[in-house]
Amino acid sequence: MLDIKWIRENAAALDAALAKRDAAAVSAEIIRIDEERRERVQKLQDMQSRRNAASKEIGAAMGRKDQETADRLKAEVAELKSALQSAEEEVRALDSRLEVALSTIPNMPLDDVPEGADEDDNVEVRKVGTKPGWNHKAIEHFEIGEALGQMDFELASRIAGSRFVVLRGQLARLERALGQFMLDMHTGEHGYTEVQPPLLVRDEAVFGTGQLPKFAEDLFHTTDGRWLIPTAEVSLTNLVREEIFDHDRLPLRFTALTPCFRSEAGSAGRDTRGMLRQHQFNKVELVSITDPESSLDELERMTSCAEEVLKRLGLHYRVVVLCTGDMGFGARKTYDIEAWLPGQDTYREISSCSVCGDFQARRMNARFRRSGEKGVQFVHTLNGSGVAVGRALIAIMENYLNEDGSVSVPDALLPYMGGITRIERAD
Structure with a gap:
């Protein structure tokens, strides 16, 4: 606000x-x-x-x-x-x-954000890594998963409707390994504090991060007046609502691995097959609370933390800065990290890192006090995916596909896989 x-x-x-x-x-x-x-x-x-x-x-x-x-x-x-x-x-x-x-007024873009109407006007900042060099045919993740007998969309549809999936066996373990790997990196190496936050929140929390009132149709609402979180950003950022912090406690950095729930309103016909756009998915979220002077440096730092996940997994990706017409409602500047998906022959977003200035802090009344001063200031908030677990699974399946249809496990995930080095067809 x-x-x-x-x-x-x-x-x-x-x-x-x-x-x-x-x-x-x-x-x-x-x-x-x-x-x-x-x-x-x-x-x-x-x-x-x-x-x-x-x-x-x-x-x-x-x-x-x-x-x-x-x-x-x-x-x-x-x-x-x-x-x-x-x-x-x-x-x-x-x-x-x-x-x-x-x-209902969106946040003010920073001066260096490129002007544009939509994703076609986003500006590439860098590419990292190389595309896979094998010669066999690239296949989309849902074909790989179904052929392995460990990814079932039809069964999920009978249980819950469209835009859900059932993962089984080694593929389910690989998805779990990804989340644990990301959490361990962000807490052990990047200084984030792990949090297990509520998945159901009140109106005030969703208003605080900017999803309400304008984007209510994108959320799931319960019969008792709560909201299922669309991202752990909501719960993690609201950890500082209605608080006044001493300046020397900043920055605060939080991370969480949670299910996320989105209605995907307005996405009819888009990514209808596979796991790219689902009502329920897992994501590791990063949230930082800083003073005004540090927030832009923190955006660069947060983006590098998310990038490190893809580097360790050996995935080719690019970073783009979003144009004014493609940024989220509460953002002042956003970097998207897009992983290369051979099956789609294109880059797809796997992380989005944004600085919001004091936009969310005003809505939450989250402030800090400098040493020796009586007055208080609003904190600055940042959020980013570190990264989307389901989309990381997709990227691994398509980039680590072997000619026989199996999927190799990236070295970084081997300690989490109990000796499994390849995802192979279930008997």
Whole structure:
């Protein structure tokens, strides 16, 4: 959420930034609501002041035995009481209108973010590693998994509907190994603290990270008013909500391996086969909480942590910086890491790392205090995939495919596989 004071002073800059994101100019409407609210607040305060003064004057009149003046003042106080109730309701309504209006404005892109309309305008930053050099035919992961007898979409559909999968045997173990490998790296080498967070959260938590109110249709809602997390970013970032931290405690770095749940609203017809776009999937999430001066360096650091996963797995990938039209709602700058998938003959996103500035912190009221200072500042938040486990499984299956249809296990995962070096067809 953006600062209303900043919007009042930088209306043109806001509208220019929103234009880069192909979003409508909103500053005039926001400022109009805010001005109306401020006028009503001033009117309310004036009435409160007059009521308090009149109440004192009643006592003075009664002390002088001036009943006529006392009665007139009592009548005035009674009228003010009724008017105050109405004015308070008006202010509450305007507060709500302003909050709703502010909560639907996307974050401001940083100046170095490339302008563009969609993913075609993203800019490649670097490529790392090489594509597999074997000569046999490349096959998509779902064909590999089904041929191995360890990936079943039809059975999952009978149980839960479309966009689910059942993994069995060695393939299920390989997926589990990936998650454990990532957690061990991020906690043991990269300084992240492992967390087991709630998978069900309240409205306030999803609002805090920006999924509500604008993206409710992308989420699963329970009958008791909770939300299934679309990413552990929601739970991990909200660990600092309504807190004030000492500056020397920053940065805070959290990681979690959790199931994630997404309705995939608006994705009809896209990636309908396989595991690329599912309602339920596992992901290792990275979240950092920093001061304003450190957040951009932290974005580079977080991206390198996610990249290291792919390097250790021996996967070819590229890093792109997202253009203004392809960035997420709460991001100021985003790097996507895209793994090479031979079966699709293309790169596909496997991690997305974003810096959000104080956008989420304002929604969560998460702040810090510098040593020796009385005032507080909003923290900066960052989030990234470190990485999507299911998509890493896809990448390994397609890149480590052998001519006989088996899949070799990357060396980095061997300690987690109990002696299994190849995923072979189940008997």
